[in-house]
Amino acid sequence: MPFADAQESVSPLAQTNQIIDTDVHETFPSWLDLAPYLKEPWRGLVEHKAWSGLSFPFAYWASDGLNRADSQPDSGGPAGSDFKLFREQVLETYPIKHAILTGQFFPGDMEAQFEFASAIASAYNNWVLENWVSRDERIFTSLHVAPQDPIAAAREIERLGDHPHVVQVLLPIGPAAYGDPFYHPIFEAAQRHKLVIAFHHSDRLRSALLKNRYYIEWHVNVPQGAMSMLTSLVCNGVFDKFPELQFAIVESGFSWLPHLFWRFDQNYRSLQQEIPWVKQLPSKYIRERVKFSTQPTEDFSAANWLRLIEMLESDRMFIFSTDYPHWDFDAPEESIPRELPADLRRRILYENARELYSQKLEALA
Amino acid sequence: MPFADAQESVSPLAQTNQIIDTDVHETFPSWLDLAPYLKEPWRGLVEHKAWSGLSFPFAYWASDGLNRADSQPDSGGPAGSDFKLFREQVLETYPIKHAILTGQFFPGDMEAQFEFASAIASAYNNWVLENWVSRDERIFTSLHVAPQDPIAAAREIERLGDHPHVVQVLLPIGPAAYGDPFYHPIFEAAQRHKLVIAFHHSDRLRSALLKNRYYIEWHVNVPQGAMSMLTSLVCNGVFDKFPELQFAIVESGFSWLPHLFWRFDQNYRSLQQEIPWVKQLPSKYIRERVKFSTQPTEDFSAANWLRLIEMLESDRMFIFSTDYPHWDFDAPEESIPRELPADLRRRILYENARELYSQKLEALA
Numbered sequence: 001m002p003f004a005d006a007q008e009s010v011s012p013l014a015q016t017n018q019i020i021d022t023d024v025h026e027t028f029p030s031w032l033d034l035a036p037y038l039k040e041p042w043r044g045l046v047e048h049k050a051w052s053g054l055s056f057p058f059a060y061w062a063s064d065g066l067n068r069a070d071s072q073p074d075s076g077g078p079a080g081s082d083f084k085l086f087r088e089q090v091l092e093t094y095p096i097k098h099a100i101l102t103g104q105f106f107p108g109d110m111e112a113q114f115e116f117a118s119a120i121a122s123a124y125n126n127w128v129l130e131n132w133v134s135r136d137e138r139i140f141t142s143l144h145v146a147p148q149d150p151i152a153a154a155r156e157i158e159r160l161g162d163h164p165h166v167v168q169v170l171l172p173i174g175p176a177a178y179g180d181p182f183y184h185p186i187f188e189a190a191q192r193h194k195l196v197i198a199f200h201h202s203d204r205l206r207s208a209l210l211k212n213r214y215y216i217e218w219h220v221n222v223p224q225g226a227m228s229m230l231t232s233l234v235c236n237g238v239f240d241k242f243p244e245l246q247f248a249i250v251e252s253g254f255s256w257l258p259h260l261f262w263r264f265d266q267n268y269r270s271l272q273q274e275i276p277w278v279k280q281l282p283s284k285y286i287r288e289r290v291k292f293s294t295q296p297t298e299d300f301s302a303a304n305w306l307r308l309i310e311m312l313e314s315d316r317m318f319i320f321s322t323d324y325p326h327w328d329f330d331a332p333e334e335s336i337p338r339e340l341p342a343d344l345r346r347r348i349l350y351e352n353a354r355e356l357y358s359q360k361l362e363a364l365a
Numbered sequence: 366m367p368f369a370d371a372q373e374s375v376s377p378l379a380q381t382n383q384i385i386d387t388d389v390h391e392t393f394p395s396w397l398d399l400a401p402y403l404k405e406p407w408r409g410l411v412e413h414k415a416w417s418g419l420s421f422p423f424a425y426w427a428s429d430g431l432n433r434a435d436s437q438p439d440s441g442g443p444a445g446s447d448f449k450l451f452r453e454q455v456l457e458t459y460p461i462k463h464a465i466l467t468g469q470f471f472p473g474d475m476e477a478q479f480e481f482a483s484a485i486a487s488a489y490n491n492w493v494l495e496n497w498v499s500r501d502e503r504i505f506t507s508l509h510v511a512p513q514d515p516i517a518a519a520r521e522i523e524r525l526g527d528h529p530h531v532v533q534v535l536l537p538i539g540p541a542a543y544g545d546p547f548y549h550p551i552f553e554a555a556q557r558h559k560l561v562i563a564f565h566h567s568d569r570l571r572s573a574l575l576k577n578r579y580y581i582e583w584h585v586n587v588p589q590g591a592m593s594m595l596t597s598l599v600c601n602g603v604f605d606k607f608p609e610l611q612f613a614i615v616e617s618g619f620s621w622l623p624h625l626f627w628r629f630d631q632n633y634r635s636l637q638q639e640i641p642w643v644k645q646l647p648s649k650y651i652r653e654r655v656k657f658s659t660q661p662t663e664d665f666s667a668a669n670w671l672r673l674i675e676m677l678e679s680d681r682m683f684i685f686s687t688d689y690p691h692w693d694f695d696a697p698e699e700s701i702p703r704e705l706p707a708d709l710r711r712r713i714l715y716e717n718a719r720e721l722y723s724q725k726l727e728a729l730a
Contacts, residue, residue, distance in 0.1 A: 262663030
């Protein structure tokens with residue numbers, strides 16, 4: 001029964017329909033919840049706890065660890081595993097028209113046994129569609145794939161890419177540079193199904209100096225993965241090879257973009273003979289084809305928002321996100337300054353994401 | 366005979382004395398030129414070509430490779446190895462009051478045989494003092510050390526740190542994060558001798574995604590090393606532990622600084638319990654204690670220079686550099702826009718570097 005819970009979820013506030021939240025980290029309550037969606041031999045590996053999951057070297061030092069204290073379900077499952085609590089804390093608290101699920105576990109982080117990773121990805125996708133997407137028409141989701149096996153990833157995109165509430169393929173930013181042609185079957189399949197490619201950093205990301213002693217160091221340097229990913233995509237000709245493909249970089253900030261535009265364009269002017277298949281300035285590809293989610297917004301003023309937009313010569317690149325249920329959650333009113341012009345706030349909170357996901361959203365309208 | 370060539374080098378243009386060039390990559394003509402400065406057994410390793418030097422995985426795609434075409438000496442040595450050509454092309458072409466040598470080979474890049482690395486560093490320092498510094502009073506230099514052996518590095522700083530034309534210790538930004546207390550003996554020695562700590566990326570630096578297919582990718586992502594280094598220095602409490610120490614980040618740009626300030630300060634506000642020894646906002650340490658050389662200036666307008674300065678709330682952080690003899694050399698007039706206010710240009714071209722190196726420069730005045 002699709003959208004079973006939709007009736008009860010439309011609050012008066014939600015009816016204003018002004019926000020698209022592009023980064024919601026839903027998760028399954030436990031690995032055992034994925035078991036019914038797995039075939040053997042993978043099901044047995046999960047049921048018998050033969051696989052230990054992934055680890056992250058840092059403890060989270062925010063006051064309640066990785067998550068908002070109030071996002072812990074009474075049921076005892078992990079934060080982000082209770083659909084009704086999410087609906088109450090996000091969908092009914094803010095005027096959210098659409099929320100895009102991005103997941104919490106990325107099969108791309110599995111270092112070995114790629115067939116198992118692909119099976120986990122498929123199981124996770126089925127679980128999300130059945131347990132979250134089917135419960136509320138405002139919810140859209142990302143397909144999880146195991147990019148370490150690009151052909152299997154493309155097959156998963158073929159399998160579910162036409163689902164009306166699947167809007168993108170999520171690729172984790174870990175050590176892999178997806179500009180490499182090895183990964184292009186994923187882009188080809190995504191383009192064929194009118195899906196956005198969304199990048200989100202994973203626990204396997206490191207920074208330029210590899211080792212960090214502290215979590216805060218790791219967290220401050222997360223955007224480096226996005227900088228390198230954009231460089232990789234441009235230099236490997238991805239934007240011209242897949243001309244319909246649109247991209248989102250989720251949770252890596254954007255105030256570093258003027259720097260990247262200027263440095264990359266200058267390097268392109270000097271060194272383009274190395275990459276003659278790249279036909280235009282890097283900044284132009286990025287400005288036209290990539291959007292950046294806003295959370296975690298940094299500590300800067302409305303005046304600096306406007307300076308950044310002048311430097312970037314565009315107000316079309318920013319898409320709002322909450323990052324629910326993580327500790328650095330952004331509420332819409334607090335994170336996008338009220339002093340900004342109303343039409344710019346609307347661009348950030350709604351219009352830019354609507355344009356990004358228009359191929360799917362308009363088909364439903 | 367100190368400053369033997371000084372007389373012939375003062376051109377009318379140079380007498381205006383308005384510029385400090387903070388990044389000149391001088392080099393020795395060949396490894397054999399270091400042999401006279403080495404004791405056995407290191408001397409034999411160099412003389413017998415028992416060591417192959419270091420390699421860089423990329424070919425340089427600029428029209429003449431790594432260096433300006435016109436910087437190749439007629440003698441056949443490498444670019445940057447001919448003092449007279451440097452004097453003609455830089456000291457006598459622009460009104461350079463002081464030029465700071467930064468070297469071309471960094472002993473810190475040697476992955477093994479640390480005692481050999483320390484010996485090479487000492488030999489290089491002696492060679493530079495005898496063959497460059499002694500020839501012109503405008504020339505100041507950086508001490509090379511092997512930070513992989515911090516105690517030996519501190520000993521080298523003790524040996525030469527009081528030379529009146531030694532202004533800083535150069536640490537290569539490769540994979541090492543020098544905030545780690547392991548490296549603090551270097552900072553302690555530098556502070557004792559009133560030397561600046563200058564960081565310059567090395568060929569061993571990689572970016573967050575580790576592998577790059579192309580040189581342009583590598584080159585675009587070089588600033589990530591500087592971002593991580595600043596994060597490491599702040600989080601490990603280096604600024605409070607060494608309160609007199611000043612820092613320079615050479616050739617890694619600066620237009621990413623507003624981003625780093627905002628993101629780092631926000632993270633500090635949320636996560637400072639992880640690093641309670643860090644007493645103030647990260648941006649405040651960096652703004653007060655670190656300067657950034659300008660080359661390679663990026664493709665941005667005077668208006669964007671001024672926006673950056675407004676965002677950073679400081680015009681004291683930028684110091685001019687040419688990067689002679691590399692391909693992306695910056696001439697002072699072209700790289701620091703003429704449209705900027707005259708006092709700001711003077712800050713960038715001269716005053717900020719004079720303040721940074723004041724402990725040594727004023728002792729000579």
